[in-house]
Amino acid sequence: xxxxxxxxxxxxxxxxxxxxxxxQVDHAIIQAVFDLLGSGQSADSLSMEAVAxxxxxxxxxxYRRWANKEALLVDAVAAMxxxxxxxxxxxxxxDLVMLISxxxxxxxxxxxxxxxxxxxxxARSPEMRRIHQSVMEPRREVLRGVLRRGIASGELxxxxxxxxxLLMLSGPSFAQNVMQWSTxxxxxxxxxxxxxxxxxGAAA
Amino acid sequence: xxxxxxxxxxxxxxxxxxxxxxxQVDHAIIQAVFDLLGSGQSADSLSMEAVAxxxxxxxxxxYRRWANKEALLVDAVAAMxxxxxxxxxxxxxxDLVMLISxxxxxxxxxxxxxxxxxxxxxARSPEMRRIHQSVMEPRREVLRGVLRRGIASGELxxxxxxxxxLLMLSGPSFAQNVMQWSTxxxxxxxxxxxxxxxxxGAAA
Numbered sequence: 001x002x003x004x005x006x007x008x009x010x011x012x013x014x015x016x017x018x019x020x021x022x023x024q025v026d027h028a029i030i031q032a033v034f035d036l037l038g039s040g041q042s043a044d045s046l047s048m049e050a051v052a053x054x055x056x057x058x059x060x061x062x063y064r065r066w067a068n069k070e071a072l073l074v075d076a077v078a079a080m081x082x083x084x085x086x087x088x089x090x091x092x093x094x095d096l097v098m099l100i101s102x103x104x105x106x107x108x109x110x111x112x113x114x115x116x117x118x119x120x121x122x123a124r125s126p127e128m129r130r131i132h133q134s135v136m137e138p139r140r141e142v143l144r145g146v147l148r149r150g151i152a153s154g155e156l157x158x159x160x161x162x163x164x165x166l167l168m169l170s171g172p173s174f175a176q177n178v179m180q181w182s183t184x185x186x187x188x189x190x191x192x193x194x195x196x197x198x199x200x201g202a203a204a
Numbered sequence: 205x206x207x208x209x210x211x212x213x214x215x216x217x218x219x220x221x222x223x224x225x226x227x228q229v230d231h232a233i234i235q236a237v238f239d240l241l242g243s244g245q246s247a248d249s250l251s252m253e254a255v256a257x258x259x260x261x262x263x264x265x266x267y268r269r270w271a272n273k274e275a276l277l278v279d280a281v282a283a284m285x286x287x288x289x290x291x292x293x294x295x296x297x298x299d300l301v302m303l304i305s306x307x308x309x310x311x312x313x314x315x316x317x318x319x320x321x322x323x324x325x326x327a328r329s330p331e332m333r334r335i336h337q338s339v340m341e342p343r344r345e346v347l348r349g350v351l352r353r354g355i356a357s358g359e360l361x362x363x364x365x366x367x368x369x370l371l372m373l374s375g376p377s378f379a380q381n382v383m384q385w386s387t388x389x390x391x392x393x394x395x396x397x398x399x400x401x402x403x404x405g406a407a408a
Contacts, residue, residue: 042248042324116323120246123320140386163388164376164397171385172368172375181375182344184367193368201405 028055029062033076037117038110043073044120070128073121077131080111084142092150093195096169099143100191103173112177140166150202157204168198232259233266237280241321247277248324274332277325281335284315288346296354297399300373303347304395307377344370354406361408372402 032054036046048069052059066072085102087095115132122128143166150156172194175181186193236258240250252273256263270276289306291299319336326332347370354360376398379385390397 042246044246044249113327116327119320119323123317161389161397161401163386164401167376167379167386167389168372168398168401171377171379172371174385175371175375175378181378182367182371185365185371193365194372197365197368197372197405199405201401201403 025055025057025061026065029057029065029072030076030079031055033072034079034110034114037076037114041117042120043118046073048072070125073118074127074131077118077128077135080114080135084138087142087146089149092146092153092155093199095146096143096195096199097191099146100169100173100194103177112174140170143169154204156199156202160202165198165202169194229259229261229265230269233261233269233276234280234283235259237276238283238318241280241318243317245321246324247322250277252276274329277322278331278335280318281322281332281339284318284339288342291346291350293353296350296357296359297403299350300347300399300403301395303350304373304377304398307381344374347373358408360403360406364406369402369406373398 029051032051033046036050036054037043041050046069048059048062051072052062055062062072066075085099087098089095118128118132122132144162147156147160147162147165151158151160151162173190176185176190233255236255237250240254240258241247245254250273252263252266255276256266259266266276270279289303291302293299322332322336326336348366351360351364351366351369355362355364355366377394380389380394
């Protein structure tokens with residue numbers, strides 16, 4: 001199974017601890033949630049028992065930190081935040097290819113599987129949806145920044161619809177990463193091919 | 205709650221009936237699955253009891269038709285097949301706008317919610333995945349047909365990557381329909397805006 005390093009949980013909705021917190025234990029619990037969801041378990045059927053067993057802790061250890069499964073899932077979604085990618089900042093094409101390629105690494109592949117398993121909960125729970133949005137939004141903002149820079153530099157059309165272009169870059173990537181939607185597009189050159197096709201219409 | 209007419213279930217993996225089948229009962233059971241999934245229930249937590257109660261039949265009535273929940277879900281996915289859209293067949297732009305717009309009606313909105321709830325099962329079960337693909341593939345083929353016609357007529361570039369273009373049209377639509385991904389793109393003109401942006405790079 002792919003394992004993915006997670007960042008520190010955000011700590012929202014968590015019980016005030018009765019004794020000093022142990023960050024490693026928090027980490028192991030969140031990692032266990034990721035591993036279980038990433039292996040195809042739905043959030044609905046995820047049990048605190050299974051999380052405890054996977055993390056190698058007692059159930060009481062989890063309940064000392066999170067009041068219920070929902071609070072734990074919210075922190076798990078928040079912990080999906082990886083480091084934002086560093087961009088070369090030279091050509092718009094190179095930066096876009098970098099950003100789209102970064103969605104296809106092992107970490108994001110795992111994140112895609114976890115996201116697929118969380119979609120019903122995201123669709124159902126406004127709080128989960130808000131947290132998921134807050135994970136995605138900084139990534140979108142990086143992509144927007146590259147597009148705005150391209151407009152300013154004259155690499156992209158002055159009247160480019162930034163939000164639609166964002167969706168044209170991220171929608172197909174999501175469909176491929178989370179859904180493995182089409183088996184007929186070349187996987188190796190996907191990022192370059194998509195960026196070039198979008199830029200063909202977006203270039204100044 | 206939005207209700208959606210479903211077609212006759214495909215009948216795979218179904219028990220040989222002990223007595224003549226009643227299509228209306230089949231229909232009511234499949235409809236109940238759709239209504240429960242469409243209201244945010246995950247496939248995992250869907251119980252045969254809840255389906256029976258919603259459909260107004262006894263649990264034994266379901267088990268006479270389907271050996272287990274998996275067989276029922278497979279038939280429900282197969283029943284998502286609606287009629288394929290009729291195209292004017294004049295301009296490529298008009299046909300593409302029609303196809304993308306058709307993804308945003310009430311039926312497809314409901315289908316999107318049901319799909320979101322089935323994603324963990326689709327990711328986990330090869331059979332569910334196969335069935336889901338078989339629901340999507342005829343729709344993709346219609347889109348491919350329009351693109352190929354555009355290439356033949358000279359409306360689209362001769363070297364257009366049909367599969368990538370398909371993904372550039374369907375990926376953003378999926379992200380908007382199933383995920384309500386971005387709130388910053390205009391909903392009213394989404395289909396026209398997307399088609400025009402894709403065609404800007406794809407036109408001959």
